[in-house]
Amino acid sequence: MNTPLSWIRDYVPALDCTAKEYADRMTLAGTKVESFTVLDRNLKNIVVGRLLSVEPHPDATKLVVCRVNVGSVRADGVDDEGNVQIVTGAPNITPEVVGALIPVVLDGGMVAGGHDGGPLPEAGVEIHTGKLRGVTSYGMMCSVEELGSDHNAYPLAPESGIYIFDDALIGELGLKPGDNAVRAFGMDDTVVEYEITSNRVDCYSVIGIAREAAAVFDKPFIMPKVKESGSDEQIGDFLKVSVEDPELCPRYTARMVRNIRFAPSPEWMQKRLRNAGIRPINNLVDITNFVMLEYGQPMHAFDFDTLEGHEIIVKTAKDGDQFQTLDGQIRSLDHTVLMINDGVKAVGIAGIMGGENSKITDSVHNVVFESANFNGVNIRLSAKKIGMRTDASSIFEKGLDPATTVAAVNRACELVEELNCGEVVGGMIDIYPVPETEKRIVFEPERINDLLGTKISREEMLAIFRKLELAYDEASNAVLIPSFRRDLLATCDLAEEVLRFHGYDKIEDTLPVGEATTGKLSWKLRVDAVVRDTAEFAGFNHAMTYAFESPKALDLLNIPADDPLRKAVVISNPLGEDFSIMRTQPLNAMLTALGFNFNHRNENVWLYDMANIYLPKALPLTELPDEREQLCLGGYGDNIDFFVLKGVLEEIFSRLGMTERYELKVDCERPYLHPGRKADIYYAGELIGYIGEVHPSVAANYDFKPGARVCIAVLDMPVVTRYASFDRRYEGVARFPAVSRDISMLVPKSVMAGDIEHILLQRGGKLLESFRLFDIYEGMQVQQGFKSMAYALSFRAKDHTLKDDEVNSAMKKILNGLSGLGCELRS
């Protein structure tokens, strides 16, 4: 919300702070000032001048030489009579406009920007006496842009060229040469932008903010006094109003104006609107906008003569109804949407937008002002349903004070008379079947202090309440809440009011006392931390990716159409298709990140990600999906392959105390992996993840060049967390010597190292301490269909030095087992 500071001062005339002080103190009291702009910060030495003559320039066809009178102002080039020579190229300065009053900046002055209307320079533009094609110009006449504004804010200004003060304004301000042109132009103001929180509906108005400002600065607040308006005629003789659904429309107030006379609004009103960011249009429109800003009460004007039966009926639409709003769009309605109807048809969507059929046109004669109170929740839901959030609806949806309808419509009618915009009909229709009862909160100063941790006196609290127009009833010990304070409901709300004005900065810093608690991470987070440390220790960088992705990601990963991974949680209002499903696997995000690096020529990039996948238990979703954290390791480059990743996983298992032997199973369905370089990982018989090289066609989908190998490994963290343990037991250091034996053998190609190791473990018994593959070879010297493998075995007993025959018998069992696999011992 933008508000000119001068408007606030209208209601708090004693406010004498600087804009900066205002911003700081309002912010610290809860009316947050986002920014403020001093409109005339770069306007200097600009006065009203009267154009006396316009002569051709001797050497330039596009320039003219003017004489301008600036009254009693003196500056370089201004003669004793106040006349000064100024050269201009503005197209609208012609002999026809001689006599006009215009803004003139004199030597040493400053304007806000160039006449082209481009972005305003931070420091403004200085103006000095200079020569234009040989003729001296002692200043410059100013356009709207040079004065720091635009045509939108000054619809009456000439299309291009110099701003000319119009007669109405001259009359209103009594303008004469030499006057301060910045003031006449309405730029002698500061615009303050606030962030108003949703609980303070009352502060979406100048009056509301002024009331806060008065309390903050401890100055009197003076509410505008609204004069009575209206003729002897009675509105009831013209119009009939009925409200069929008072729950959705608690109050409906209407007044009427006859014989509308359109004209521009006076400058004082235009200035208010302009500086609040609203374009002045004509007196009738400006009045409703002005009152909306001032009171925070949106109003709507209907053309009385289009209301059939001269009747207004407030009731909900019927399912399937259609309605054309005044922007020309057709809107679909249902039975929850509240409508304004005349005797025959709908003429407006309540609180959102009027209808095309009753809108105000230039030929309007008689107008009905509607100033109503609608149910905020209903307005919000209707606006959402219809897909149209308007200025009015965004105010109504906050839930307004029903007391304001009358004050606002009376203010509007007063202004109609003041601006001579029409004849106000006497009386008012005010339908308010269930008036709100006054809210009261029991005053409990001890509870307030207990909550705040303060020792603020009862008297200080009451003084704060008085400033805020909260009365105190001693007899019932209650604080009486005025209806405009919709946010005050309970003691904690009063506590905030006390603290706001006592000062958030004036209370102590303490720490909670009471029962001690143990600071700790949840078990899952402890495991996560170890996994992250290990991954980073092993060279992987922590990546963070989005949880949502495109359904097409599953195509990129070669995932078949009927795969369960396609059953994803779908966002109903995504940012776009690319962010529309919750991921069911971590690969797309990882490959996207790796592909990004590959395409930015980053070499040897290894990343890991620890984030959830979201697996729906049933679709459509009726309960929360299973959120499973996945560790995803991925990398490309010279130093990474399947076995590097396998080593990292083993290190993770080791640090998590997962001492059982894991199994790799190659017969898994992983269409995104290289069919010959992939495996599922099982721990204690349970699937805990997978590892492999990314299928070349999938890698290509992420813009990897052919030949680039990408490796990934994924661990399903909920299962890992279940098996993890940080318990350790010391097993002693071997005291007796080890005996080592090497086995070198020819192994059928189909036999995997895992098969051999399985035999070693199974048959080696307790004595086999460890084994290590130290050679593997296939090729020239090796028989077709076989490979050569060599293992170094180490035997040891805990309690004695091993004898040869003990080792021999263990070796015999092992060798028997190996020959069962088809291995031939080499001599």
Added chain:
Amino acid sequence: MKDQLRKITEEAIERICKTSSLDELNDIRVEFLGKKGRITSIMKNMKDVAPEERPAFGQLVNEAKSKAEAALENAKNELQERAMQARLAAESIDVTLPAVKMRTGHGHPCQIALDEVERVFVGMGYEVVEGPEVEYQEYNFTKLNIPEGHPARDEQDTFYINDEILLRSQTSPVQARVMEQGKLPIRMIAPGRVFRSDSIDATHSPSFHQIEGLVVDRHITMTDLKGTLTQFAREMFGPDTQTRFRPHHFPFTEPSAEVDVSCFKCGGKGCRFCKNEGWIEILGCGMVHPHVLEMCGIDPEEYTGFAFGVGLERIAILKYEIDDMRLLYENDYRFLKQF
């Protein structure tokens, strides 16, 4: 005979002193002190010595032997020392040659910042817990005093799955979940991912992280909240950090506040970093609304509490001076390796 012994001894010592290699030295030892060595051999001539002089002569020979041996030992030590010096001189390296790089990975700036936040609060006795990212609207809104139709539902542009289920727009639903478990007192923080329908640009992301904090106990006050967060700010941003509490509004706390810290770049004087304000907003907080306590089964007459929510990305961006939020989710190695 004595003369002969003296001469041999002198010759041995002279040659020992001149020796320049350990091999030569060994040869000399054999020549003079070996079994058939020249000094040893003199003992064989003992029979030619008068019997009464034999003990004295024997002593002389032993002295000569000791002298030669001592000289040998000295020479040996000296030669070894020289050899060591020569070896060390030959082995000197150019220490300015490049190091062998360790290939360790880097943490993500958000995670590093989160670890810091967790360290501070765990130290103050808080438990770190988590809640679901896909959440019921009831926890994300209703139980936080944001009923159906409340304007705050629109302020946080929420991603919906259906009418009942959404992507949580804040970590605050974890508050309700923890309170509902009914274990008091509560001191917890809940970090996690949240979602809002903001298009991606330098300062917005549709997915980011928050850290929720909640304390519920008897006699918890607003001054406790202020003291706790001031301590947190000093731990995070340095011991000289000032905090400023501004009134604000959140439906689930009352009174509520936003907290600014003094700009750690300029110390509060005003600079480009803090947009000349001297203050930087870092979090929102307040006293848990009694209605929220009640909805979660806690008696607001007996218990009070405070809650706060911090934007993790904001902390990381401020702390590490990251100028574009998109960097946090691109995972460019050139970015990540700086942390």
